[in-house]
Structure formats: structure tokens, C-alpha cells
Amino acid sequence: MDTSAPNSDATTVTRIEVEAVNAPEKRNLYKAREAIYPKNVHGKYRKLKWFVLVLTLGIYYLIPWVRWPRGPGEPDQAVLVDFAGSRFYFFAIEIWPDELYYVTGLLIIAALGLFLATALFGRVWCGYTCPQTVWTDLFIAVERIIEGDRNKRIKLDRAPWTADKITKKVSKHAIWLLIAMATGGAWILYFHDAPSLAADFFRGQAPFTAYFYCALLTFTTYIFAGSMREQVCTYMCPWPRIQASLTDEHTLQVSYKVDRGEPRGPHKKGDGWEDRGDCVSCRACVAACPMGIDIREGAQLECINCALCIDACDDIMAKVDRPFSLIGYDTDANVELRKTGKKPRFQFIRVRTIVYGVALVIVAAIMVATLMTRATVNLSITRDRTPPYVKLSDGAIRNAYTLKVVNRDNIERSFRITIDGIETADVTAIGEDFSGENDIIMAGGDGARTLRLFVTMPPDAVTTSSMPLVFSATDVVSGETAVKNTTFLSGEK
Amino acid sequence: MTVSENNNEIDDFTGVETTGHEWDGVKELNNPMPRWWLIIFYVSVIWSIGYWVLMPSWPGLTGYLKGTREHSERENVDVALAAVNAERSVQMKQLLSVSSMTEIERDPQLLEYSMAAGGSLFGDNCATCHGAGGQGFPGYPSLVDDEWIWGGSLDEIRQTLHFGIRSTHPDTRLNIMQAFGRDGLLTREQISDVTEYVLDISGQDSDAEAAARGAPLFAQQCTSCHGVDGRGNQALGAPNLTDGIWLYGGDPSVIRQTIYNGRGGVMPFWTDRLTDEQIVALSVYVHSLGGGE
Known part of the structure; x- marks a missing residue:
């Protein structure tokens, strides 16, 4: 946008015939949706939105194709949710199903990040990065390129069906469907090796689930971004309802500066600006709004804070030679300050943002710490319960244990199994000569080794009904150890 | 209005x-x-x-409308089961290809497979009598302790599973604990004396005089199967009478009852009901319960 200096021969602004069709009093559950024809705008927020659109869609469509070599027998896809192999790969991180708490932590971080961003900047998630916003924005751009801007689209929709109209409509829906299919197609690539699945997909040899989920996301993308658009945000999404509790009077929101704009009214070229507000009632903000609302009505549930009305209004302000940002990022507190003649200020550090920020840092620190110290060996012990103990012919007592040594590394490792707590016990194992120095078992890479162990105590060594027993598995090379406590039961009183 | x-x-x-x-x-x-x-x-x-x-939707008098896709969950289950069984049979065949069954226990993969297959077979077929963990009940031998009547090696367990004990199979393991009292082979007094002798050799409290009277009777009637020292004989399926493990119970009254009425518990044969592979897997599982020799 051209931030030209105020000039004297400002043009008269014409009023756009547009109504805020998505305002609560205009909506009705019993009638058809009234179409919204967002007018294209130019400006810094529009540029920022294009940048975010390219970035987020680029990440979404291309990430499955990024390779990350992990060695033989392991998938080389950087981001992969491998349900069949029950592993989740994220670059250098590999998560097993029993480590799903890492995903939980990631979701908590995402939620806290969303809370913090909302408390600081209002609905930036909705306005810039929400998939619904991004794909709708893309679909509207396609619509504009094929059918023209707002006025041409309205005219085309009202026009009778001619060859030209059919061509335009068919090509628009065809491109929408292509984008939707690319979206569904990219989704399935996150769950299988991308190059081989893509090849199978086009050869018709991919599994049914691949086609099903591709079709499902094609359908939802096409419907949500093509025909439902603002209705998804207004009716379906819970976030507009939740976000009200996360914001306060210091939260940045896309606002019409009512103290500066009112009283509004048309302005003729050459008229003065005394005893009136800066709003010239041109309705450029309403015409630009993809949600079909009038931002001048104040903060609204329907507003996704996409900031396109800021660009639209700034364009007009330049024409009528008034300062920018009649509509801009502002806070409720600043409106009050200006009304009392005080200087507006932005207060980003508040109890709310400190709490969200600290919580975010703590959870992130815990996550990083647990990831850095993630164990690559796990030990689990199941003691036989039927029977809890066995009395042998010579009166000795035996307990049976099933050990599971989980090796999360990709190479085969040797583990020394040690049992502490009972010195006089005799230990045997199925399939292993488990005595003296032969207490080492091998566990294959990225797998588990199960071992059935028997601990036998001579009759005179049994003193109590339950004795503590500590099993440990130690990597003979690295020394990494996993420890598990269990008991030895004897039935003695 | x-x-x-x-x-x-x-x-x-x-x-x-x-x-x-x-x-x-x-x-x-x-x-x-x-x-x-x-x-x-x-x-x-x-x-x-x-x-x-x-899809199948409307019921009729004799059947139902199958729909153009002729979808049937019942058939889907059959197909899925057949696929699973086909996959399993590959691993199952490996269990028969080994030269001795100890090889299975030495191979972690085969062992894990046998334990999984054997475990579910045990639950379906054996647990009713031998208990969920193989702990046994009076009259039904414990499979987790170290006393075996017919032998507890992998091959002996396999043999028992195939043909049973006192079963109707011609190759069954067979022996008879005679009803010494009911058939009039020993008098009540003699049975009491033999009982005291058995209590004596198994290390329990006994009447020394009666035990001394029972010793020659034991030598005469029992040693052919249970051995001169009463330690039993696995080849004949004769239990060891000198240790702390009893199939029916080691109390004087139970021992007296055993001698008077005899015993003849039956283990059915499984060679017709389970495949050879399943019996191998089951043998490995039973062997691993803890009592295997």
C-alpha cells in the first residue's frame, strides 16, 4: 500500500452497496445463506496473509516429501505416523505407542501457545493460520482470478446461464476440486512412505483407507472452503466461544476506533472535517469482510480478526487524506483512554500473559528435558499370579517372572540382567543358561525381548511371606540401566 | 388473540x-x-x-434381501480367519522342522511364538482341569512343580499330550493303582500299616510300630511300581511317595483311601483334536510353566 503523504486534492469516496449479511439480526436458521462477495484489498495485512498462506500450505503439502535417513530397516520419511509399525517419526525423534505422553505434551504446548497468542493479539490464529481461513482465502483467490472481483462476481451470479458463465463456473469448481484433492492426497502421505504411496495411489493399488481418507478430506476441503466458508466459523467452531474468556481489555483486536470515527457520514470533496468523525460511511470494510460483518459494530463472535478491513479502510483514509488506522489493531482499554483524553498505550505484560507464558515455558522445558533424557531401554516384570508361588518336592519355594526388555535403539544390544534382594536364590530361565556369568541376553534393535525367569529359594532362606526383589537390565556397552521392583512371595506367615 | x-x-x-x-x-x-x-x-x-x-436390509420370510454388494459380515470373518490361519501355518510348520524341541526354546522367536500359541491353547483346552496357571487341583497334576508322574521333558509332555493317560487311544499311557482294600488284596489293618509306612518314608509323623509292620507289606505289594525306596518310576507312571508333593493329598486319611480304592485319573488324548504343530507349541508352553525337566 502506498503511504503517500496527505495531499490537498483528496477524491470523493463513493459508498459501496453492501450489507453485513452475517450479522446476527440478518442471519436466520430457516432461510438460505446469503452469499458474501469479499472485495479484494491491497495492503500490508493482505501481504502478510499471502505470506502466511504460502508458508503454511507449503509446510502442509511438502513435509511428507522431506527425507530423513535413519539407517537400514527404518523409514526415511521425516514426519511419519506409522500405524502399522506403531511408531511416530518426527525428524530425529521416534516415539513408541507407550510414549504417547510426548504427543500430549505437544498438544498442551499448542494449547498454551494458542492461549498466550489470543491473550496478546486476539484471534490471530483464526485470522491468519487456521486451515479454514487459509483454504477459504485460497479458494476466494481462485474465484476472483476466474470470475473477477466483487462486482463482477455479483453480476455473474445474477446473469442467466450462458456459455461464458458455465465455463467460468465449471473451471472454478474444477480448480477448487484439484486443490481439495491435493489436500486430501497430502494428508494420507503423512501415514505412509510418500513416494511409494503416491505411486500406488495413481496406479490404483493403494489400500482402501488411503482412497477413503483422501476422498473424505477432498470433500471437506471442497465443501468447507468452497460453499460453507464463514458458516464453519460462525456455527461449527467452538473457538469463537472459548476465546472470549482468554481476552481482556488489553488484548489487541481488530477494532473500529469508535472514538475517532463517530459521528460518521458521507464526506464530499472539499468539505471540512470539523464536528464529525473520520468514518465516511463508504462501507469498504464491510465489502472486504470475508465473514460478512460490519466491524464498526464492535467486537463480534463472527469476526476472525483477519485484518482485511484494516487494509480496506487505510486505502480510503489515504484517498480522503486522513490518518491511517481508523480501523486497526487496538484495545478496549485504549478506547477508554482516548475518550478521557489520555495517551493510548499497549500493555502486553499482564497477569494473564505472564501465567500463560510461564506455563508454556515450564511445559516446554519438561518436554525438552524428558526428550533429552529419554530412556532407550525399558524393563517390565510380570510375576506369575496363578499360582503366586510353587512349593517344590524338596520344600523350596519358586516364583516365576516374565521379563520384557524393550530396546528402543535401532541396533541389537546386550543387556545384563541382575536380581538384587535375594542372595541365596537360584535363578534359571527358559532357553538360556542363566547362571554365573551368563546373565546377558540379546535384544534386537527397535524391539523387545521376553524372558521367563524362575527364582528358587531353599526352604531355610524363606523368612517372610513377601520379600522385595529388584530386577535390572544394564546395557553392557553404554551402561544404561532400567530398574523394576517386584516381590518374591512364599506364603510363609 | x-x-x-x-x-x-x-x-x-x-x-x-x-x-x-x-x-x-x-x-x-x-x-x-x-x-x-x-x-x-x-x-x-x-x-x-x-x-x-x-447392503442387506429387509428381512423376508425365508431369508433376507442381500443387497447388490452381497455384503456378509459372517463371510468376512471367515475370510479374515482363513488369512490369519494361512499366515500362522507358516510359523507353525517351523515348529515341526526342528530336530529337537529344545531348539525351540533356544530360539527367541520360535519360543515367543510357541508361548503365544501354546498359551491360548492351554487356556482353551487344559485350564479347565489343570488350572489357569497350570497349578493343578487334587487329582489333577500340577504342571508348575518339579514332580512329574510320566516325565516332564519336552518329549514326554508331547507324548502325554498326543495319547493321554488311561485314555481310549490305543497308544495311551496306562497303569493301574489297584484297589487293595476293595478287591480284598489287603485287610483294613494291613492298609493302615502300609499307610503309616508311607507317612514314614515321606517324612511325616507316623506310628513307628505300625510302619514297621507295613514295611514288608509295602515291599510285597508296592515296590514293583513305586520302587524299593518308594521313589516311584516315571517309565511306569508311578509317583514318588517320599517327597512333599501329592496328587490326591498326603494326609493319612487320603493315603488310606488311595490304597483302599485305588486311583485311575484320566487325561484325554489330543492327537485327533489338535494338530501336531499345536501339540508342540502346547508342550513348550507347559514345559515353560516352571515344572519342565
Whole structure:
């Protein structure tokens, strides 16, 4: 946008015939949706939105194709949710199903990040990065390129069906469907090796689930971004309802500066600006709004804070030679300050943002710490319960244990199994000569080794009904150890 | 009261026509259905018609309408089971290809497989008598301790599983603990003396005089199977009488009852009911319960 200096021969602004069709009093559950024809705008927020659109869609469509070599027998896809192999790969991180708490932590971080961003900047998630916003924005751009801007689209929709109209409509829906299919197609690539699945997909040899989920996301993308658009945000999404509790009077929101704009009214070229507000009632903000609302009505549930009305209004302000940002990022507190003649200020550090920020840092620190110290060996012990103990012919007592040594590394490792707590016990194992120095078992890479162990105590060594027993598995090379406590039961009183 | 074109009352507060229905003064507004609801309703109607055509839907007198896809969950389960069994049979065959069964226990993969297969077979076929963990009950041998009547090696367990004990199979393991009292081979007094002798050799409290009287009777009647020292003989299926493990119980009254009436517990043969591979897996599982020799 051209931030030209105020000039004297400002043009008269014409009023756009547009109504805020998505305002609560205009909506009705019993009638058809009234179409919204967002007018294209130019400006810094529009540029920022294009940048975010390219970035987020680029990440979404291309990430499955990024390779990350992990060695033989392991998938080389950087981001992969491998349900069949029950592993989740994220670059250098590999998560097993029993480590799903890492995903939980990631979701908590995402939620806290969303809370913090909302408390600081209002609905930036909705306005810039929400998939619904991004794909709708893309679909509207396609619509504009094929059918023209707002006025041409309205005219085309009202026009009778001619060859030209059919061509335009068919090509628009065809491109929408292509984008939707690319979206569904990219989704399935996150769950299988991308190059081989893509090849199978086009050869018709991919599994049914691949086609099903591709079709499902094609359908939802096409419907949500093509025909439902603002209705998804207004009716379906819970976030507009939740976000009200996360914001306060210091939260940045896309606002019409009512103290500066009112009283509004048309302005003729050459008229003065005394005893009136800066709003010239041109309705450029309403015409630009993809949600079909009038931002001048104040903060609204329907507003996704996409900031396109800021660009639209700034364009007009330049024409009528008034300062920018009649509509801009502002806070409720600043409106009050200006009304009392005080200087507006932005207060980003508040109890709310400190709490969200600290919580975010703590959870992130815990996550990083647990990831850095993630164990690559796990030990689990199941003691036989039927029977809890066995009395042998010579009166000795035996307990049976099933050990599971989980090796999360990709190479085969040797583990020394040690049992502490009972010195006089005799230990045997199925399939292993488990005595003296032969207490080492091998566990294959990225797998588990199960071992059935028997601990036998001579009759005179049994003193109590339950004795503590500590099993440990130690990597003979690295020394990494996993420890598990269990008991030895004897039935003695 | 205002009245609508359809001659229905119009609610003053909302300005909406009522249906004319009234319950305790509460009147029903005649609002139209919301559009989203109607759309879902009509889509569901269309969906159901497609479903009737494609999928099994209507019951008939002798069967049901199968639908053009002839979808059948029953057949799907059969197909899925056949696929699983085909996959399993590959691993199952490996269990028969080893030269000795100890090889299975030495191979972690084969062992894990046998334990999984054997475990479910044990639960289905054996646990009823031998207990869920193989702990046994009076009359049903424990499989987790170190006393075996017919032998506890992998091969002996396999043999027992194949042909049973006192079963109807011609190759069954067979022996007889005679009913010494009921058949008049020993008098009641003699049985009491032998009982005291058995209590004595198994290390329990006994009447020394009676035990001394029972010793020659034991030598005469029992040693052919249970051995001169009473330690039993696995080849004959004769239990060891000198240790702390008893199949029916080691109390004087139970021992007396055993000698008087004899014993003849039956283990069925499984060679017809389970495959050779399954019996191998089951043998490995039973061997691993803890009692295996």
C-alpha cells in the first residue's frame, strides 16, 4: 500500500452497496445463506496473509516429501505416523505407542501457545493460520482470478446461464476440486512412505483407507472452503466461544476506533472535517469482510480478526487524506483512554500473559528435558499370579517372572540382567543358561525381548511371606540401566 | 388473540404461529425446521435408499434381501480367519522342522511364538482341569512343580499330550493303582500299616510300630511300581511317595483311601483334536510353566 503523504486534492469516496449479511439480526436458521462477495484489498495485512498462506500450505503439502535417513530397516520419511509399525517419526525423534505422553505434551504446548497468542493479539490464529481461513482465502483467490472481483462476481451470479458463465463456473469448481484433492492426497502421505504411496495411489493399488481418507478430506476441503466458508466459523467452531474468556481489555483486536470515527457520514470533496468523525460511511470494510460483518459494530463472535478491513479502510483514509488506522489493531482499554483524553498505550505484560507464558515455558522445558533424557531401554516384570508361588518336592519355594526388555535403539544390544534382594536364590530361565556369568541376553534393535525367569529359594532362606526383589537390565556397552521392583512371595506367615 | 392465515393462534411474545397443541397451558410454536436440519434429513433419506439397494436390509420370510454388494459380515470373518490361519501355518510348520524341541526354546522367536500359541491353547483346552496357571487341583497334576508322574521333558509332555493317560487311544499311557482294600488284596489293618509306612518314608509323623509292620507289606505289594525306596518310576507312571508333593493329598486319611480304592485319573488324548504343530507349541508352553525337566 502506498503511504503517500496527505495531499490537498483528496477524491470523493463513493459508498459501496453492501450489507453485513452475517450479522446476527440478518442471519436466520430457516432461510438460505446469503452469499458474501469479499472485495479484494491491497495492503500490508493482505501481504502478510499471502505470506502466511504460502508458508503454511507449503509446510502442509511438502513435509511428507522431506527425507530423513535413519539407517537400514527404518523409514526415511521425516514426519511419519506409522500405524502399522506403531511408531511416530518426527525428524530425529521416534516415539513408541507407550510414549504417547510426548504427543500430549505437544498438544498442551499448542494449547498454551494458542492461549498466550489470543491473550496478546486476539484471534490471530483464526485470522491468519487456521486451515479454514487459509483454504477459504485460497479458494476466494481462485474465484476472483476466474470470475473477477466483487462486482463482477455479483453480476455473474445474477446473469442467466450462458456459455461464458458455465465455463467460468465449471473451471472454478474444477480448480477448487484439484486443490481439495491435493489436500486430501497430502494428508494420507503423512501415514505412509510418500513416494511409494503416491505411486500406488495413481496406479490404483493403494489400500482402501488411503482412497477413503483422501476422498473424505477432498470433500471437506471442497465443501468447507468452497460453499460453507464463514458458516464453519460462525456455527461449527467452538473457538469463537472459548476465546472470549482468554481476552481482556488489553488484548489487541481488530477494532473500529469508535472514538475517532463517530459521528460518521458521507464526506464530499472539499468539505471540512470539523464536528464529525473520520468514518465516511463508504462501507469498504464491510465489502472486504470475508465473514460478512460490519466491524464498526464492535467486537463480534463472527469476526476472525483477519485484518482485511484494516487494509480496506487505510486505502480510503489515504484517498480522503486522513490518518491511517481508523480501523486497526487496538484495545478496549485504549478506547477508554482516548475518550478521557489520555495517551493510548499497549500493555502486553499482564497477569494473564505472564501465567500463560510461564506455563508454556515450564511445559516446554519438561518436554525438552524428558526428550533429552529419554530412556532407550525399558524393563517390565510380570510375576506369575496363578499360582503366586510353587512349593517344590524338596520344600523350596519358586516364583516365576516374565521379563520384557524393550530396546528402543535401532541396533541389537546386550543387556545384563541382575536380581538384587535375594542372595541365596537360584535363578534359571527358559532357553538360556542363566547362571554365573551368563546373565546377558540379546535384544534386537527397535524391539523387545521376553524372558521367563524362575527364582528358587531353599526352604531355610524363606523368612517372610513377601520379600522385595529388584530386577535390572544394564546395557553392557553404554551402561544404561532400567530398574523394576517386584516381590518374591512364599506364603510363609 | 391474533390469528394466522391458517386460522391458528399467533403467540404474542414471539409473533410466531402456534400449532394449536396445548399442554397445561404450554403451547407449541409452529417454527419451521432449521435448514441445516432439513438438509441432513433429506441426505439421510437419500442415503438410506442407497443403503437398501447396496447392503442387506429387509428381512423376508425365508431369508433376507442381500443387497447388490452381497455384503456378509459372517463371510468376512471367515475370510479374515482363513488369512490369519494361512499366515500362522507358516510359523507353525517351523515348529515341526526342528530336530529337537529344545531348539525351540533356544530360539527367541520360535519360543515367543510357541508361548503365544501354546498359551491360548492351554487356556482353551487344559485350564479347565489343570488350572489357569497350570497349578493343578487334587487329582489333577500340577504342571508348575518339579514332580512329574510320566516325565516332564519336552518329549514326554508331547507324548502325554498326543495319547493321554488311561485314555481310549490305543497308544495311551496306562497303569493301574489297584484297589487293595476293595478287591480284598489287603485287610483294613494291613492298609493302615502300609499307610503309616508311607507317612514314614515321606517324612511325616507316623506310628513307628505300625510302619514297621507295613514295611514288608509295602515291599510285597508296592515296590514293583513305586520302587524299593518308594521313589516311584516315571517309565511306569508311578509317583514318588517320599517327597512333599501329592496328587490326591498326603494326609493319612487320603493315603488310606488311595490304597483302599485305588486311583485311575484320566487325561484325554489330543492327537485327533489338535494338530501336531499345536501339540508342540502346547508342550513348550507347559514345559515353560516352571515344572519342565
